[in-house]
Amino acid sequence: MANLSSKGAGAETLLASPGASAPGGLGKSARGFLARTAERGFRSSLIFSVVLVFAVIVAMMFSLTMFSLPAIQHTGWSIFTGTNWDPANDQFGALPFIVGTILTSVLALIISFPFSLSIALFLGEYQRSGWLASLLTTAIELLAGIPSIIYGAFGLFVMVPLMQQWELTMVSSGVIPLGVGILTASILLAIMIIPYSASLAREVIRLTPQDLKEAAYAMGGSRFAVIRFVTLPYSFSGIFAGQLLAFGRALGETMAVAMVIGNQNIMPEGLFSAGSTIATVIANEYPEASGVHIAALTEIGLILFLITIVFGFAGRIIINRMGMRGTA
Amino acid sequence: MTLRNRLKARLGFNRVVSSVFTGIVTFFSLLMVVPLVLILSFITIKGVTQLHWALFVSDERGGGILNAIVGSGEMVLIAVVLAVPVAVLTGVYLAEARNSKIAEVMRITVDVFQGIPSIVLGIIAYVWLVVPLRSFSGLSGAVALAIMMIPIIIKNTEESLILVPAQMKEAAYGLGAPFHKVILQIVLPAAMSGVLTGILLATARILGETAPLLFTSFGGPDLNYNLTRPMEALPPLIFKYAQSPRDDWVATAWASSFVLVVVVLFLNLLTKLVLRRWKH
Numbered sequence: 001m002a003n004l005s006s007k008g009a010g011a012e013t014l015l016a017s018p019g020a021s022a023p024g025g026l027g028k029s030a031r032g033f034l035a036r037t038a039e040r041g042f043r044s045s046l047i048f049s050v051v052l053v054f055a056v057i058v059a060m061m062f063s064l065t066m067f068s069l070p071a072i073q074h075t076g077w078s079i080f081t082g083t084n085w086d087p088a089n090d091q092f093g094a095l096p097f098i099v100g101t102i103l104t105s106v107l108a109l110i111i112s113f114p115f116s117l118s119i120a121l122f123l124g125e126y127q128r129s130g131w132l133a134s135l136l137t138t139a140i141e142l143l144a145g146i147p148s149i150i151y152g153a154f155g156l157f158v159m160v161p162l163m164q165q166w167e168l169t170m171v172s173s174g175v176i177p178l179g180v181g182i183l184t185a186s187i188l189l190a191i192m193i194i195p196y197s198a199s200l201a202r203e204v205i206r207l208t209p210q211d212l213k214e215a216a217y218a219m220g221g222s223r224f225a226v227i228r229f230v231t232l233p234y235s236f237s238g239i240f241a242g243q244l245l246a247f248g249r250a251l252g253e254t255m256a257v258a259m260v261i262g263n264q265n266i267m268p269e270g271l272f273s274a275g276s277t278i279a280t281v282i283a284n285e286y287p288e289a290s291g292v293h294i295a296a297l298t299e300i301g302l303i304l305f306l307i308t309i310v311f312g313f314a315g316r317i318i319i320n321r322m323g324m325r326g327t328a
Numbered sequence: 329m330t331l332r333n334r335l336k337a338r339l340g341f342n343r344v345v346s347s348v349f350t351g352i353v354t355f356f357s358l359l360m361v362v363p364l365v366l367i368l369s370f371i372t373i374k375g376v377t378q379l380h381w382a383l384f385v386s387d388e389r390g391g392g393i394l395n396a397i398v399g400s401g402e403m404v405l406i407a408v409v410l411a412v413p414v415a416v417l418t419g420v421y422l423a424e425a426r427n428s429k430i431a432e433v434m435r436i437t438v439d440v441f442q443g444i445p446s447i448v449l450g451i452i453a454y455v456w457l458v459v460p461l462r463s464f465s466g467l468s469g470a471v472a473l474a475i476m477m478i479p480i481i482i483k484n485t486e487e488s489l490i491l492v493p494a495q496m497k498e499a500a501y502g503l504g505a506p507f508h509k510v511i512l513q514i515v516l517p518a519a520m521s522g523v524l525t526g527i528l529l530a531t532a533r534i535l536g537e538t539a540p541l542l543f544t545s546f547g548g549p550d551l552n553y554n555l556t557r558p559m560e561a562l563p564p565l566i567f568k569y570a571q572s573p574r575d576d577w578v579a580t581a582w583a584s585s586f587v588l589v590v591v592v593l594f595l596n597l598l599t600k601l602v603l604r605r606w607k608h
Contacts, residue, residue, distance in 0.1 A: 147563060147589075147592055152567070253445070283539055301448050
């Protein structure tokens with residue numbers, strides 16, 4: 001894919017003077033005029049679209065910042081450090097949500113990692129084709145296609161009662177059997193992000209040069225040894241990038257988490273404690289908010305936006321440096 | 329122990345480690361099929377039994393979900409109309425001006441764009457449309473969904489256009505065809521399957537999207553075709569009903585979930601068929 005790009009037309013060709021290649025460009029006939037107009041119109045519409053998409057991104061940042069200004073002035077930096085979120089008294093400390101967001105996402109990443117790496121190795125190394133591979137590929141694609149609200153409903157009706165059963169056995173050690181909570185949300189998130197990190201990791205694992213692997217086999221390496229000493233070191237940065245992108249996705253996931261995390265505006269006290277994330281607080285409070293409250297919600301939205309940009313950016317840079325295009 | 333025996337033992341040990349590792353990888357991989365089967369079977373079993381004709385012919389006041397189906401359909405349609413031209417043209421630019429500085433910057437922008445959480449796009453649509461118009465509206469929901477579609481379509485268009493052989497374009501240019509004719513009549517038709525795939529994938533994605541609609545289209549129990557008024561959609565309806573204490577509402581949530589899953593997975597299947605049919 002990448003080596004074709006050298007043949008691509010540069011910007012000079014695209015932006016060259018419109019009438020240059022139009023037929024009948026010499027005469028002043030109506031036909032020539034029409035052709036030139038169509039050509040010019042098409043070129044301008046291309047440029048217009050690109051500028052529009054770029055402008056939308058810039059305008060988004062601008063609007064978010066402007067709309068959260070009242071809260072920024074009202075709360076200042078304490079939105080990052082305050083633990084008290086009390087809209088009725090204009091108290092906006094978002095630390096519990098920031099902690100909830102990062103905690104659930106990190107846990108989801110840890111839970112999902114053995115699965116996504118196994119799937120990537122299975123499809124990239126062990127079974128590149130065959131019925132088992134296509135079964136697994138289809139399953140992953142279906143998992144990626146299921147809307148998050150469906151994951152939420154599944155979590156609410158199936159996982160929460162199961163978690164409650166498990167937590168009931170631990171009541172003696174101080175666990176409150178809510179069913180909902182940080183761990184339930186993390187497990188659900190883990191299932192949701194596996195398709196993304198697995199598909200990217202599979203692609204990089206497939207890129208491992210065959211001659212390197214053959215050399216390792218020729219020296220008597222077992223399959224495990226080849227994976228351990230050739231495939232994994234070679235594809236490490238790609239796998240890492242996939243994890244970053246999956247992490248970004250987990251940070252912003254709203255509906256599924258909102259349905260199983262318990263939605264308490266408190267600092268999570270443990271894995272079984274109820275909590276909130278930035279996204280779930282916005283989903284729950286934005287429709288009824290006004291004044292400084294809505295500005296504060298917009299501000300934490302802006303914070304979420306910036307965090308996901310940082311992780312997305314880091315992941316993309318690693319992928320682009322590897323010279324491959326991600327599908328996730 | 330002789331060297332030979334030690335080597336043999338070592339090799340045997342390596343072989344055991346290797347097959348244990350293979351077993352672990354296979355086990356973890358196939359374990360992922362379990363949640364998929366669980367989710368799909370729960371939705372199907374619970375959903376099918378709650379399906380009845382009245383759901384599709386009356387709005388929420390009459391105990392149905394017609395208003396949500398109409399709202400989802402209308403908003404998704406508007407989103408597609410808004411997003412497709414801009415996104416496809418941007419994709420064409422990125423593929424044609426591949427090595428330019430602008431394209432490089434845009435490519436990163438689009439990648440970052442794609443990672444923005446959908447709830448944040450809801451806030452954007454709220455600030456841009458709900459605040460100035462002083463009302464929740466179907467239009468603001470459609471705009472949020474359109475913004476979500478754009479990066480997906482751009483990437484798919486760009487990637488499929490890059491795969492069109494340069495010789496085809498050169499031949500067309502050699503015959504004196506102008507740039508717009510080469511793109512519209514040669515390159516885009518050749519890359520049609522990829523472009524369509526992107527559009528279908530993006531449509532399937534936004535069809536199941538809930539978060540950006542909660543405070544843009546907001547929802548309402550009456551059948552409504554007017555885009556300037558609050559509009560219900562299937563995913564927010566499921567969100568609302570699934571958490572309600574009323575049994576008949578929970579039943580409606582299951583039935584709606586089943587309908588949504590069937591439509592979304594059908595679109596995904598259609599994407600695969602399109603890819604297979606037009607593959608060169």
